[in-house]
Amino acid sequence: MSVKIEVGAGGIPHNQILIYGLVGSLVLIYLTYLNTYFQTEYFAFFGGLAAVVALLWGTDTIKHLCSYGLGTGVPSAGMIALGSGVVAALFGATTGPFAPIVTIIIAAIIGAVAGLMANAVVRMDIPVMVVSLIELAIVGAMTVLGLAAMACGTFEFLGMITGTVTFLGFTMLTYETSVIGGGIIAVIFMLGAIAIQHPFNACLGPGEQQDRTLMLAAECGFLSMIPVAIISFAFIGAYAALIALVISIIGWLYTYQQYIELSKRDAYAWLDAQPIMEPEEGGA
Amino acid sequence: MEEIVFGIGITALAGALATVAGAAEDTESDIGSQGDPNSQVQLAPQMGYIHRIFNKAVAGEPPAYGLWVALGAGLAWAFMAMQINPILAIVLGSALAVFVQGVYATTAYLGRTASLAKFGQPVYIDILKSMTTVTMAHAFVAIFTTVAMCHLMISALGHPFPLPLLGLVWGIALGAAGSATGNPFYGKERQYQEQKFGAGVPISASGNIVRYAEAGQRNSLDNGFFSAKLGGPASGICFGLIVFFELWRTVVFEELNIWGPIIVGVVVILIFAIIDRYIEVWARKNFGPYTTPEEASS
Amino acid sequence: MSALGGPKQTAGVQPPTAIGIVLSIILIVAALGLAYYLVQMAGVIAVVGIIIGGVLIAFGVHFVPVGGAPAAMGQSPGIATGVAMLAAGAGLAGLFGGAWAAPFGFAVALAGGAVGGGLLMAITCTMVNVIYIFGMGIPAASGKVDKDPITGDTFPEYKSQGTEGHGLPFISWVGGVVGGALGGLGGTLIYLELLDVYQAQLPVLLNTTVEQIAPVAISLAGVFAIAMFLINAVLAAYNITGTIEGPHDPKFKRFPRAIIAAAVASAVAGIFAIGLLELVGVF
Numbered sequence: 001m002s003v004k005i006e007v008g009a010g011g012i013p014h015n016q017i018l019i020y021g022l023v024g025s026l027v028l029i030y031l032t033y034l035n036t037y038f039q040t041e042y043f044a045f046f047g048g049l050a051a052v053v054a055l056l057w058g059t060d061t062i063k064h065l066c067s068y069g070l071g072t073g074v075p076s077a078g079m080i081a082l083g084s085g086v087v088a089a090l091f092g093a094t095t096g097p098f099a100p101i102v103t104i105i106i107a108a109i110i111g112a113v114a115g116l117m118a119n120a121v122v123r124m125d126i127p128v129m130v131v132s133l134i135e136l137a138i139v140g141a142m143t144v145l146g147l148a149a150m151a152c153g154t155f156e157f158l159g160m161i162t163g164t165v166t167f168l169g170f171t172m173l174t175y176e177t178s179v180i181g182g183g184i185i186a187v188i189f190m191l192g193a194i195a196i197q198h199p200f201n202a203c204l205g206p207g208e209q210q211d212r213t214l215m216l217a218a219e220c221g222f223l224s225m226i227p228v229a230i231i232s233f234a235f236i237g238a239y240a241a242l243i244a245l246v247i248s249i250i251g252w253l254y255t256y257q258q259y260i261e262l263s264k265r266d267a268y269a270w271l272d273a274q275p276i277m278e279p280e281e282g283g284a
Numbered sequence: 285m286e287e288i289v290f291g292i293g294i295t296a297l298a299g300a301l302a303t304v305a306g307a308a309e310d311t312e313s314d315i316g317s318q319g320d321p322n323s324q325v326q327l328a329p330q331m332g333y334i335h336r337i338f339n340k341a342v343a344g345e346p347p348a349y350g351l352w353v354a355l356g357a358g359l360a361w362a363f364m365a366m367q368i369n370p371i372l373a374i375v376l377g378s379a380l381a382v383f384v385q386g387v388y389a390t391t392a393y394l395g396r397t398a399s400l401a402k403f404g405q406p407v408y409i410d411i412l413k414s415m416t417t418v419t420m421a422h423a424f425v426a427i428f429t430t431v432a433m434c435h436l437m438i439s440a441l442g443h444p445f446p447l448p449l450l451g452l453v454w455g456i457a458l459g460a461a462g463s464a465t466g467n468p469f470y471g472k473e474r475q476y477q478e479q480k481f482g483a484g485v486p487i488s489a490s491g492n493i494v495r496y497a498e499a500g501q502r503n504s505l506d507n508g509f510f511s512a513k514l515g516g517p518a519s520g521i522c523f524g525l526i527v528f529f530e531l532w533r534t535v536v537f538e539e540l541n542i543w544g545p546i547i548v549g550v551v552v553i554l555i556f557a558i559i560d561r562y563i564e565v566w567a568r569k570n571f572g573p574y575t576t577p578e579e580a581s582s
Numbered sequence: 583m584s585a586l587g588g589p590k591q592t593a594g595v596q597p598p599t600a601i602g603i604v605l606s607i608i609l610i611v612a613a614l615g616l617a618y619y620l621v622q623m624a625g626v627i628a629v630v631g632i633i634i635g636g637v638l639i640a641f642g643v644h645f646v647p648v649g650g651a652p653a654a655m656g657q658s659p660g661i662a663t664g665v666a667m668l669a670a671g672a673g674l675a676g677l678f679g680g681a682w683a684a685p686f687g688f689a690v691a692l693a694g695g696a697v698g699g700g701l702l703m704a705i706t707c708t709m710v711n712v713i714y715i716f717g718m719g720i721p722a723a724s725g726k727v728d729k730d731p732i733t734g735d736t737f738p739e740y741k742s743q744g745t746e747g748h749g750l751p752f753i754s755w756v757g758g759v760v761g762g763a764l765g766g767l768g769g770t771l772i773y774l775e776l777l778d779v780y781q782a783q784l785p786v787l788l789n790t791t792v793e794q795i796a797p798v799a800i801s802l803a804g805v806f807a808i809a810m811f812l813i814n815a816v817l818a819a820y821n822i823t824g825t826i827e828g829p830h831d832p833k834f835k836r837f838p839r840a841i842i843a844a845a846v847a848s849a850v851a852g853i854f855a856i857g858l859l860e861l862v863g864v865f
């Protein structure tokens with residue numbers, strides 16, 4: 001109804017987060033290329049870390065965009081971000097070693113078109129719309145590419161559509177047991193779509209604090225890494241997947257605990273099994 | 285013929301699973317005040333009504349269930365790819381998806397409530413401890429049944445989509461059906477049960493939700509048992525009918541003619557149009573106008 | 583979805599800016615040209631199909647009666663959920679039916695998709711009225727019009743005090759079914775076009791049979807269909823600023839804006855989806 005979106009002021013400026021997010025996710029995703037270079041699978045987890053960094057940036061972008069009031073929920077911004085992102089990420093993936101850079105360019109194009117349409121044709125007339133949708137599409141694309149690379153150890157398209165099946169001791173090449181052929185890309189899509197909008201959707205309100213929201217974004221990222229790490233047991237070696245799983249669980253436990261501490265800091269009171277505290281002077 | 289009988293059996297089973305899923309989904313989201321009634325739980329403290337209701341704004345129900353079910357299906361698919369028995373794989377996948385759901389529920393409650401500090405709304409830790417587990421239990425039922433239903437559609441009925449993609453499709457449909465049917469019952473009848481029955485909540489009453497129970501203070505478990513009376517089962521019937529008719533028209537009539545399922549689908553839609561019109565007229569006749577037309581036109 | 587007050591709920595229809603229109607035409611022409619350059623005539627047909635699919639989705643969203651958070655309190659008419667996601671639910675259920683019927687040919691699959699989406703909305707809308715009437719004792723009343731254009735029922739005297747109407751009048755029910763059917767049709771059309779392209783290209787590229795490559799082609803087409811569905815549905819939701827009662831709502835007149843936006847967004851996303859396989863193995 002009349003719930004106004006209010007955001008806290010201050011904190012790290014958005015442009016700084018943008019640069020850290022863009023460069024950070026690009027570098028981290030390129031670290032998974034060490035897999036191809038050294039012919040191993042142990043570096044797959046860097047893809048997940050790239051997604052975490054991208055989600056931190058995306059959360060701050062969503063906060064800026066949604067503080068204008070879109071007329072529809074915060075989750076829809078996550079949906080359009082990942083919808084544009086998945087197209088860009090899979091197109092980018094076909095370009096081999098250039099995948100992350102091409103992905104960013106394609107995502108920027110799709111995001112720019114969506115933003116221009118929203119402003120110039122649908123007439124939302126929101127000043128940050130075009131820039132925000134470009135950023136969100138890039139974040140969505142990097143999240144998809146990062147998590148997909150984490151699941152199968154590479155960000156190259158052929159790696160995503162081929163897998164192996166061991167049957168009665170024979171190892172066969174198959175297209176069905178792969179990240180795309182098995183539909184795992186749909187899981188990654190939804191993991192990103194919820195993780196990108198949840199931190200701001202959960203923390204919005206007059207007491208919103210940037211550090212708490214961003215900590216939650218990191219928590220959502222690590223939480224999304226856990227199931228992807230488990231799924232990756234089906235695609236990459238057990239030890240490589242185990243490393244990814246351990247890293248995600250440690251990261252998640254740390255950020256979750258930090259988030260609870262920050263919530264305790266910001267909460268009005270932290271009570272266990274206490275009755276309703278009626279406001280003293282009849283209403284706040 | 286035998287194939288059709290087998291198909292009808294699978295259809296009935298899938299419909300039954302969907303019914304259970306719909307009922308569990310709506311009860312889960314009402315215990316967590318997810319979906320649209322959430323706005324009132326969020327608004328109440330700002331109006332000076334401090335409450336002890338679980339406020340878990342993960343996302344709207346359709347995207348949230350899109351994720352839970354797709355995740356359960358994806359994990360189950362991965363376990364099956366590791367040569368684990370399908371039933372065990374679905375159980376394990378659903379359990380892990382429920383873990384993710386539970387974590388999201390706690391962070392949503394903490395985030396929203398901490399941001400309401402200005403209005404004096406405290407964080408009640410016991411709510412997290414007691415309600416999150418209950419929503420997780422309901423979510424497990426909803427996710428397990430939906431993933432099992434999707435698995436049946438692939439392995440027994442031969443749908444071409446892979447399991448996670450089908451999970452995403454039916455998860456979003458489950459959330460859409462559950463939120464559409466169940467939300468008003470919780471939002472109007474439970475949160476605002478002190479308002480007049482048989483009328484919408486006046487906009488001026490927004491935020492004044494019921495916070496005290498028959499004995500003591502209301503918590504969200506009280507809302508769960510209320511939703512389980514009508515909102516949950518109705519959502520279950522809604523989703524069950526959707527899945528049943530969607531499969532039934534294809535399984536039974538595709539053999540007769542490739543256009544058969546489409547004609548039957550149109551007929552079913554027309555039947556629902558008649559039912560809807562009948563109850564609409566029934567309501568107009570029995571509930572009567574609130575005011576005479578002359579007054580209303582002023 | 584969260585109820586978040588939109589910026590200019592009551593403002594009149596602002597036409598698209600001239601730059602917006604020019605840009606739209608340029609982008610669509612560019613997409614068609616690029617498609618011809620990449621995949622020849624089949625590519626152009628596929629892009630046109632995707633544009634039509636996207637337009638159908640965006641148009642369909644305008645029919646779906648969605649009241650958002652106030653509807654959950656019986657304060658405004660419509661279904662109590664988010665418009666983009668409800669349309670997605672219907673459209674994807676249609677996609678389920680359409681994909682299943684794909685082997686029987688184009689027309690059957692499209693009709694199957696449309697009926698699937700319409701069926702979901704028919705059952706959902708009926709159950710919404712069941713809850714309103716038998717669970718809450720509230721008859722349907724529209725807030726935007728005084729008379730149902732189909733049945734001729736009058737509404738003001740059935741509207742309870744202090745609300746903007748409630749429930750789903752018959753016109754909204756019909757709108758919901760039409761919207762679901764259009765969504766299912768559009769989603770299935772995008773899926774079929776992409777599937778055709780991938781099934782033609784992948785076996786050549788990887789030197790395999792169509793059967794072997796089917797899981798990849800189906801998954802790619804399915805995921806892209808869902809992604810484009812969501813882009814178009816969200817753009818349409820922005821156009822109606824969240825809530826709408828159905829085809830009788832004054833906001834319905836805004837639909838041309840969403841159609842242009844959806845056509846361009848689909849064309850651009852579609853060209854990348856079609857050109858996807860052109861670069862495999864180049865680098």
